[in-house]
Amino acid sequence: MDLKRKLQLAAYALFILSLFAVPLFTDDFGLNRASKYLVYGMLGLSIALTWGYAGVLNLGQGLFFGLGAYMMAMSLKLMSPTSLAQGSDKPIPDFMLWNAEPDAPIELCCITPGSYLWIPFQDQWFGVAMGIVVPVVVAGLLGALVFKNRISGVFVSIITLALVLLVRLIVIDAQPVTNGFNGLTDLGFFTVFGYEFDPYSREMYYLVAVSLAFVLVAGRLLADTRASLILQAIRDDQQRARHLGFDVPLYQTFFFVVSAAIAGYAGMLFVLVSEFASPTFMDLSFSVTMVVWAAVGGRSSLLGACIGAILINVIESQVSETEALVDAWKAIIGLIFVLVVLFLPRGLGGLAHDFVDWLARRDREKAHGLAASSSSPEREVKQDV
Amino acid sequence: MSDALTLDRLTVKFGAFVAVDDVTMSIADGELRVLLGANGAGKTTLMDMISGRVPCTQGHVRVFGRDITNWQEHKIAAAGVGRKFQIPSVFRNLTVKQNIEVARCHGQSVFKNLRFGMSPSDSDRVAEIVELIGLAAVQSLVAAHLSHGQTQWLELGILVAQDPKVVLLDEPTAGMTHDETYKTAEIIRRLRGNHTLLVIEHDMSFVREIAEIITVMHLGKVIAEGSVSDIETNDEVRAAYLGSAGIS
Numbered sequence: 001m002d003l004k005r006k007l008q009l010a011a012y013a014l015f016i017l018s019l020f021a022v023p024l025f026t027d028d029f030g031l032n033r034a035s036k037y038l039v040y041g042m043l044g045l046s047i048a049l050t051w052g053y054a055g056v057l058n059l060g061q062g063l064f065f066g067l068g069a070y071m072m073a074m075s076l077k078l079m080s081p082t083s084l085a086q087g088s089d090k091p092i093p094d095f096m097l098w099n100a101e102p103d104a105p106i107e108l109c110c111i112t113p114g115s116y117l118w119i120p121f122q123d124q125w126f127g128v129a130m131g132i133v134v135p136v137v138v139a140g141l142l143g144a145l146v147f148k149n150r151i152s153g154v155f156v157s158i159i160t161l162a163l164v165l166l167v168r169l170i171v172i173d174a175q176p177v178t179n180g181f182n183g184l185t186d187l188g189f190f191t192v193f194g195y196e197f198d199p200y201s202r203e204m205y206y207l208v209a210v211s212l213a214f215v216l217v218a219g220r221l222l223a224d225t226r227a228s229l230i231l232q233a234i235r236d237d238q239q240r241a242r243h244l245g246f247d248v249p250l251y252q253t254f255f256f257v258v259s260a261a262i263a264g265y266a267g268m269l270f271v272l273v274s275e276f277a278s279p280t281f282m283d284l285s286f287s288v289t290m291v292v293w294a295a296v297g298g299r300s301s302l303l304g305a306c307i308g309a310i311l312i313n314v315i316e317s318q319v320s321e322t323e324a325l326v327d328a329w330k331a332i333i334g335l336i337f338v339l340v341v342l343f344l345p346r347g348l349g350g351l352a353h354d355f356v357d358w359l360a361r362r363d364r365e366k367a368h369g370l371a372a373s374s375s376s377p378e379r380e381v382k383q384d385v
Numbered sequence: 386m387s388d389a390l391t392l393d394r395l396t397v398k399f400g401a402f403v404a405v406d407d408v409t410m411s412i413a414d415g416e417l418r419v420l421l422g423a424n425g426a427g428k429t430t431l432m433d434m435i436s437g438r439v440p441c442t443q444g445h446v447r448v449f450g451r452d453i454t455n456w457q458e459h460k461i462a463a464a465g466v467g468r469k470f471q472i473p474s475v476f477r478n479l480t481v482k483q484n485i486e487v488a489r490c491h492g493q494s495v496f497k498n499l500r501f502g503m504s505p506s507d508s509d510r511v512a513e514i515v516e517l518i519g520l521a522a523v524q525s526l527v528a529a530h531l532s533h534g535q536t537q538w539l540e541l542g543i544l545v546a547q548d549p550k551v552v553l554l555d556e557p558t559a560g561m562t563h564d565e566t567y568k569t570a571e572i573i574r575r576l577r578g579n580h581t582l583l584v585i586e587h588d589m590s591f592v593r594e595i596a597e598i599i600t601v602m603h604l605g606k607v608i609a610e611g612s613v614s615d616i617e618t619n620d621e622v623r624a625a626y627l628g629s630a631g632i633s
């Protein structure tokens with residue numbers, strides 16, 4: 001194992017360890033906030049997976065995040081005490097009564113048009129399953145359509161962007177099923193074998209931290225497969241890859257789907273932690289913000305993008321405690337983005353990577369005595385940790 | 386079926402313009418065929434049609450008797466056709482070694498490649514190929530930093546790693562110095578025998594060195610086919626080359 005690999009492993013191990021050290025330093029309120037940041041970290045990672053490795057800049061990742069969030073929230077809404085207190089022996093979301101015709105029966109089957117969609121969500125695990133399945137199916141269909149037709153580059157970004165806006169409109173428009181603008185609030189607790197996960201608890205934080213650690217490790221392993229190497233080759237030159245016999249759209253769609261599944265999972269966790277789901281998850285600005293996190297952290301570095309997201313949010317929360325800076329924050333983050341794109345195109349991950357290269361080179365030079373190595377950092381491999 | 390590659394009345398039209406016109410030729414298993422022709426004769430387009438990049442308007446392409454006309458590129462590649470592009474095309478952000486490794490991955494599907502590293506035999510082969518194309522010293526360099534000649538060799542290395550039965554080479558020595566050309570001839574010679582090659586080449590001294598049979602195209606049509614001396618004395622070929630660079 002070479003030095004680079006060792007340092008990469010060390011970085012992952014250190015990060016995961018420090019995830020589990022956070023509860024030593026903060027109270028339940030702080031842990032809830034930290035959980036949210038970890039979810040953002042997961043989103044940053046999901047962006048880097050498609051952007052860095054597949055060269056596909058998804059400007060609509062909020063779609064998959066939002067879909068995952070709504071699926072989870074629907075189940076939790078039905079588990080909320082208020083849903084059980086609407087004058088029926090079966091749970092009914094309160095907003096459905098507000099939207100119902102006066103003489104409609106108080107039952108999920110028919111209280112509002114489309115309310116029957118909620119019926120299977122009475123089982124929490126159905127919501128959990130759909131939180132992954134729906135993003136995966138949507139991403140699979142979208143990917144197949146886009147990549148089979150050899151759409152690439154900025155056009156993919158535009159299509160994903162348009163789609164998230166479209167779905168956002170549909171969600172807002174379908175008020176009787178989704179509670180429109182207001183989203184789903186007043187949710188029940190996620191319950192596993194009778195244990196209720198309180199959003200303001202260590203257990204909830206650990207659930208999120210374990211999830212992030214798992215996604216990080218799985219993502220790293222995936223990025224180390226031959227399939228990932230082929231995907232990077234496709235990113236560089238699709239035509240060349242085709243003539244080597246690789247089914248290019250299949251590779252692109254596969255990684256697109258994995259990224260969507262991660263975003264969907266992040267959406268579910270976010271609902272557990274924040275206790276609401278809302279169409280703002282599908283706001284364009286949120287999807288663009290995710291891209292900024294990944295860019296600052298390093299788009300071709302899974303760990304970098306994850307750390308970038310967490311770092312920016314920590315800074316943002318510090319800034320928002322200073323009154324004068326709150327309004328300026330949007331400008332500050334915009335400025336950071338521009339600076340990173342101009343001077344640090346590979347983000348913090350790239351910077352770390354260059355540093356490791358420098359260390360490795362110094363090592364080699366020591367080993368070879370005076371024999372100077374001819375390679376400069378820019379000439380080394382550009383795929384970061 | 387002893388013919389590796391058969392083209393049967395192959396035609397492509399871009400609008401009203403016929404870039405390749407009724408081309409029929411047959412290349413035996415293990416043969417090295419040189420395709421000659423002035424600029425714009427349709428040589429590259431012919432390779433595009435064989436490899437699935439440009440859909441044929443008419444005619445058939447057969448590889449060892451199997452009709453692959455207008456298949457998708459990756460299926461044609463999987464059927465055993467590899468190609469080198471006129472403008473050298475490699476994976477610029479991967480290292481030299483990774484370029485060869487990618488070409489050495491088997492299977493079209495993503496699921497077959499969800500595994501780590503190469504098999505020991507494939508790793509050995511990758512190292513051998515890097516050695517063969519003379520890029521061992523720069524194998525951990527990203528391909529974007531290679532010189533033009535090195536890039537050409539890398540692409541040849543990719544082809545060697547892919548190991549297709551039929552190899553299409555579009556101007557493998559374009560822009561090379563004399564020494565580089567010599568080394569390229571060496572690599573091509575290695576490909577010979579186990580592979581069937583179709584090579585587009587302008588450099589006549591190079592052609593003389595490697596060619597058995599030459600096919601000459603002009604304005605989309607095949608105008609002559611024969612040995613080097615046949616072609617050099619063929620009147621129609623001379624006429625076709627008049628006004629262009631000419632056979633040198």
Ligand SMILES: Nc1ncnc2c1ncn2[C@@H]1O[C@H](COP(=O)(O)OP(=O)(O)OP(=O)(O)O)[C@@H](O)[C@H]1O
Pocket residue numbers: 399402404422423424425426427428429430431471
């Ligand atoms: N996609 C296309 N659409 C329209 N015309 C095309 C297209 N591709 C090629 N052509 C035309 O077909 C003709 C043959 O081009 P081709 O590239 O095959 O020539 P060539 O024999 O490879 O020439 P060179 O020696 O310059 O590489 C040229 O006149 C070119 O302009």
Ligand SMILES: [Mg+2]
Pocket residue numbers: 428429430471555
């Ligand atoms: Mg050409």
